[in-house]
Amino acid sequence: MVLLSIKLLTIHKQFEFLPVQLDFWHPDSAPHIVTQMQVDFHVRADQSRSVQTLMEQNEIQYEILLHNLQEEIEKQFDGKRNFTGRHSYTKYNDWDKVWYKAYGFMGKSCSTTKKSNIFVFEQVGKESGRKKAIFMDCGIHAREWISPAFCQWFVKQAASTYGKDKIMTHLLDSLNFYVLPVFNIDGYVWSWTQDRMWRKNRSKNSSTNCIGTDLNRNFAAAWGTTGVISNDPCDETYYGPAPESEDETKAVATFIRNHLSSIKAYLTIHAYSQMLMFPYGYTFHKAPNHDELTEVAKAAVEALSSLYGTKYEYGASATLIYPTSGSSEDWTYDQGIKYSFAFELRDKGRYGFLLPESKIKSTCKETMLAVKSIASYILSYAS
């Protein structure tokens, strides 16, 4: 397979001439494309020549980023796939490894609960009764592997630096963290075993063979109404038959509803494009605390870039990228969680979803600074 990355200079109508089913990496699907946006997608090897010809005929500038996707899929493991069966924080771990590691944390500084395929780490610090909490999830989209890698990193760092790192100790003494390392477990497993580029969950849809719902369109936030979403089960952004129709969405929404009095911040981790976004996605209207969210995001991306100079954009998601509805961060915001953020981690398209393992450590370390920045703000100012 070949990945073409295209800097599109004309409007998306140009795409209608393309005869093939393209797998869009960024943005999520063809209707999201706007003028001057960089567009990444991949095509099958046998179609790449004709797609390139069509690009040229339509005077669309493009650049081929990854010539052989299968090769790149192997290369993301830096040449040697981790077959040893051992979990590693600087490698990508399949679901079994994530799960066994989670068990390893039980009885130490974390407690683990398993409920309909979903488990949550609860960092138990001092005075666990009335503390403010932060909920963070990773891996809502299956192919964004750096995301679960970060949640695992976070849990490990939190546990191992407690009592050593001053800021972390203070945060854990004063806040609870609920961390969901893999939101979309079935999709994640599928991305390891069948299709590296899988995005949605794996639920069956009636009246079609097409599988899966986009869990980040399935929340009850202006569900199914606006922005780039799809009512076609064969699309990557299919919003599902009803809000919270999916087990994964339902489980997370239920957990959050049950902890609403304590959860002050919601963080959801995606990849890629290096952005920190906040509500709204379903409207261009500013959120009531838009200015405050802008300040918190600015401080977080400054903290992030202080380590390696990685540049992030930030802002309300409808404006920064495009409108969508049914996203988790809009839903949590509407539940009253005033500090709801969505991260898009590295990179900006060079490797896209196939970020090499050699970049896991630096990506996680810098992201950690952003999360600590937001957490410190919550501790001081959130009521």
Ligand SMILES: [Zn+2]
């Ligand atoms: Zn995503």
